[in-house]
Amino acid sequence: MHIPSGIYDVLTDPRTVITGDRVQIPFELDRALYERLNNMLRELGGRWDGRNAVRAHVFPFPVEEFMRACLATREFPSRYEQGWYPTPPRIVHDILEHAGIREGMSVLEPSAGTGSIVGPAAGRGAVVDCVEIDQRRAHVLREQGAARHVEHADFLDLDPLDLPNGYRRVLMNPPFSTAVRHVTHAFGFLDDDGTLIAVMPETVLLSGDRATIEFRELIALAEGVFTPLPDESFVPSGTRVRTVLLVVDAERGGPLATHGWLQRQPRQLDLFALG
Ligand SMILES: C[S@@+](CC[C@H](N)C(=O)[O-])C[C@H]1O[C@@H](n2cnc3c(N)ncnc32)[C@H](O)[C@@H]1O
Incomplete structure (x- = not known):
């Protein structure tokens, strides 16, 4: 699925932190853009963890390299495609x-x-x-x-x-x-x-x-x-x-x-x- 430009801009913003198993966006987005971003990260298998110590989307797999590969092609696979459920x-x-x-x-x-x-x-x-x-x-x-x-x-x-x-x-x-x-x-x-x-x-x-x-x-x-x-x-x-x-x-x-x-x-x- 295509990564639309608004979401692409947020994910490639130098303030965005994508590391280990999480994606953290430490700046404010307008509501509509946040919803679209949230939907995409959920499709990828991420879940919002709002605890103060985390405040990030957390993934059940190392997301950093994966996101880099997605951003390079501007495409991402939905976890519903190809039955992708990482083994806990x-x-x-x-x-x-x-x-x-x-x-x-x-x-x-x-x-x-x-x-x-x-x-x-x-x-x-x-x-x-x-x-x-x-x-x-x-x-x-x-x-x-x-x-x-x-x-x-x-x-x-x-x-x-x-x-x-x-x-x-x-x-x-x-x-x-x-x-x-x-x-x-x-x-x-x-x-x-x-x-x-x-x-x-x-x-x-x-x-x-x-x-x-x-x-x-x-x-x-x-x-x-x-x-x-x-x-x-x-x-x-x-x-x-x-x-x-x-x-x-x-x-x-x-x-x-x-x-x-x-x-x-x-x-x-x-x-x-x-x-
Ligand atoms: C349930 S997930 C499990 C992933 C991994 N085995 C793990 O334990 O985390 C299934 C994986 O199989 C891949 N897959 C689906 N069909 C496949 C096929 N025909 N050949 C190779 N991989 C396939 C999916 O892309 C997905 O990554």
Whole structure:
């Protein structure tokens, strides 16, 4: 969405402070302009915190680089586009507790947003590659420098077999509306003995559509576990959607179509042809 010139002027005013997770405008605006600015910052995921010590819009992600990228293009993505709800720190902590990351372990974050999972995973010693469909968020990920590689792409278009190896861990909080497709596709990037951990909407446990039923059956076969997350987990990111955490371990010969399984397919087809 376009950033109109009045708002652009306020955000690029030298008195405006954009740093860390907040945007602070220490001068008065007329009411109409303030409303428009406030709406834009809310669309970006910011919330006004009027406490004396803060008096700023506070974001659930580092906004400084992100805003720079938006201002450079005069465009901003609404958080309602592409299902962008950054993972709150408490959930990131849970994900990393399950992940058991060791120094040098390879990790894929296939819908990385502005790096809520990427940064802390790299901080524990993981070598993280990530994918993000939104150009501004991909730019922020590159600027942060926590990931080894940032791919600006639609993850669902990527072919796992373009990579020589799978990842030891896939850690993800994909867009809620297409979570089943994203997680199913992500299995193809997982090592035979890797672990995938995903935040998913609670509907994955409830929906009666064929794809979701088959997904639940697959996870049951693989002995994966869905754990409900506390009801208000995503309120800091601006949504009351109820979520669960999926943890599933792959194994060679198991039911998941892992990277290794995909690699072995041509040989299996050749054997079939010979027979
Ligand atoms: C729920 S947010 C989570 C962001 C990040 N994983 C986190 O934990 O903070 C989902 C992210 O997936 C991105 N996304 C949506 N569709 C995508 C796709 N097809 N390929 C890659 N990224 C995608 C969105 O732009 C958004 O940043």
